[in-house]
Amino acid sequence: MSQDLKISKKKPTYSISEKLDAYLSNYNRNIDLPIFYSDLLRFQGSVVVYDKNDEDTLWVRVYYNDFEREEIDRSLKQVYSSLISDGGTSILKYLSVDAIDFCTFGNSKPFRIKVRNILNDNFTHFYVKSADASRVYGLELEQMLSPYQINFLVCKDTLIEEHITGIPGDEFIKTMLPECSSAEKSQIAKEFVKFNERCLIRLLGDMRSYNYVFVPTHDFDHVNFKIRAIDFDQQSFEGNLKIYRPQFFKENNKMVALVREKIQNESIDQYKIEERSIVAKRMISYHSRLNKLLDCMEADAISTPSHIERLKEDIYNYTMDLNFRKSKNMGEILKNALDFVKRNYEDVSLKRFQ
Known part of the structure; x- marks a missing residue:
């Protein structure tokens, strides 16, 4: 909630x-x-x-x-x-x-x-x-x-x-979402589920409605909406795992209600798995570059000790993966999070990462 x-x-x-x-x-x-x-x-x-x-x-x-x-x-x-x-x-x-x-x-x-x-x-x-x-x-x-x-x-x-073009999330939710058709609302709900999962996987925090935009794409006789982050200040900083899940911000209440109204739990799980699989494929494509970036993060200080301790414990409680408890900094926590997704993708037996 x-x-x-x-x-x-x-x-x-x-x-x-x-x-x-x-x-x-x-x-x-x-x-x-x-x-x-x-x-x-x-x-x-x-x-x-x-x-x-x-x-x-x-x-x-x-x-x-x-x-x-x-x-x-x-x-x-x-x-x-x-x-x-x-x-x-x-x-x-x-x-x-x-x-x-x-x-x-x-x-x-x-x-x-x-x-x-x-x-x-x-x-x-x-x-x-x-x-x-x-x-x-x-x-x-x-x-x-x-x-x-x-x-x-x-x-x-x-x-x-x-500049990242798009309709500011808070403005879209307030003025445009009520005017969307039922089919458009279902598609938007699906995109929010996938956006929520993507932020969690890569530990991008503070995705309140004014920190992302809706990007409309016209396709034949309908419009598809994508959700795109525009603020990256809170990458791997906070200790509370919920901050990396847009669904827990009050500014996104209407989006959460829309998901509940339009999407069944089975479909939510399906869309989460789809997003994890897509991210895993991107990780494979960017294997060398991503590893170099993570090496930089592991050698860097980008958060506080208290945030690091809380976050690795929070993620351990969700995944029961001991690698998180062994993490020494935010770089290692993120690397273990991405490895967790990639490992499950490669094993073709994705576990729930929520």
Whole structure:
């Protein structure tokens, strides 16, 4: 049953280790940047950004003095070229930085950059954040273990992330879900079950409704909806296992009710098995890269001793696998969780991991 779970109010920022930095360089995630997160903090002032209903979005639009703004714009356009294209300068003359917004809510306090192509007025966003090892691990795991590709770059203490398009979960649940057909609701319920299982397997926490999006795909005469995470700050940090299961957040109560209404228990078990099998297949495909990332995590400190002790005990109580009790850190806990899924997949006798 959904409940009001307690999450650490202020998760510490974990710096990028030398080993993780070498890993990122090996897979072309590292890049020399012309501007850093700290540079953007030197804004002169800001105004509140409101949505179409005149409600505070918790973002503010920042502005800089004229001299700095010219240099910042040029640097941000270069960052955009590196993230989206080949890093060349030929496209810069066609780009305009229309807005720089700063989020005052949450751990990462990101800057959101709006870049517009002046030839056709098409625009896109990307984010500039303070680099945090937890977030980087979460992004890399999303690339390998989810159905989605994700693009990001790291330079020293700065992280650049592409914008993930979709309908914010809280907005979708409030305004669009009630208007969906019965068939669409059944499909959405199925996706939530699979999303819930995927977050658990890879230990991605805090998937409250505003931390994921719904992605609609039109297929012949109907629309399919996928659920995609957009926040990776809580990768393998918290100690409470329920925090890695979206079903236990009160913000997802309507999704949990929808699952109960539309899907029988037998089908829920079937969809969980399907998702574990898909994740296991991805693990096999990314075998070498995943092992290198897990080696970095095992050598890293990305959580507190109390969280580690609680989580390994919680997972042991669900799986009765002694490997979890032997885990020394979050990296080992995650490795054992993934091994548990892969081992059962390979044995063709999946056990319940819930």
